[in-house]
Amino acid sequence: MTAPLWFDLLERLAAVLDEELRRAGASAGLNASQVAVLRYLSKANQYSNTPSAVAAYFGLTKGTVSQTLLALTRGGWLRRSPDARDRRVVRLALTRRGEALIRRLAGRIAAVGVPEDLAPHLERLLRNWQQARGGLSFGLCRSCRYFLTLEEDRFQCGLTGERLLMPQPLKICREHAPAA
Numbered sequence: 001m002t003a004p005l006w007f008d009l010l011e012r013l014a015a016v017l018d019e020e021l022r023r024a025g026a027s028a029g030l031n032a033s034q035v036a037v038l039r040y041l042s043k044a045n046q047y048s049n050t051p052s053a054v055a056a057y058f059g060l061t062k063g064t065v066s067q068t069l070l071a072l073t074r075g076g077w078l079r080r081s082p083d084a085r086d087r088r089v090v091r092l093a094l095t096r097r098g099e100a101l102i103r104r105l106a107g108r109i110a111a112v113g114v115p116e117d118l119a120p121h122l123e124r125l126l127r128n129w130q131q132a133r134g135g136l137s138f139g140l141c142r143s144c145r146y147f148l149t150l151e152e153d154r155f156q157c158g159l160t161g162e163r164l165l166m167p168q169p170l171k172i173c174r175e176h177a178p179a180a
């Protein structure tokens, strides 16, 4: 039995995306995995910017991820700081240099023409796959079943009880639970 056409197309797309990340990092001396980690951290919310969340997102061991994070920190792409409440927890954030690289990459991605209704289809496919395998969804905060809109521009996380200020509702979260 052969794989369906959609699987072949996704496989090819994955190769194209990997090449795009490799190109984005080439002039800066970064590999595709390092650029992917920077991209993840540019989208991650305040519950998801830790080394263990990076490992969970990419399905890698903490040891593998720590090497990548070390290289990115030494290169001036990432900043590590202790959590304000629990100093044992390390928080990761892009430096200006890291942000600039991700902005340039976003500009290149935006130049690619895609059908408007592509994202919902891909999201459904991803959710189906994750449900079948039991993985974390890492979805957009505002699509989470715990996301609460208190007023027009006041939001709260129903899981932690914390207020969510912009742009947190537009970021991805390791605690995300897809709406039923």
Ligand code: SF4
Binding pocket: 045, 047, 139, 140, 141, 142, 144, 145, 146, 147, 148, 156, 157, 158, 159, 160, 172, 173, 174, 175, 176, 177
């Ligand atoms: S509402 Fe959901 S996605 Fe948003 S911060 Fe809370 S748990 Fe995370």
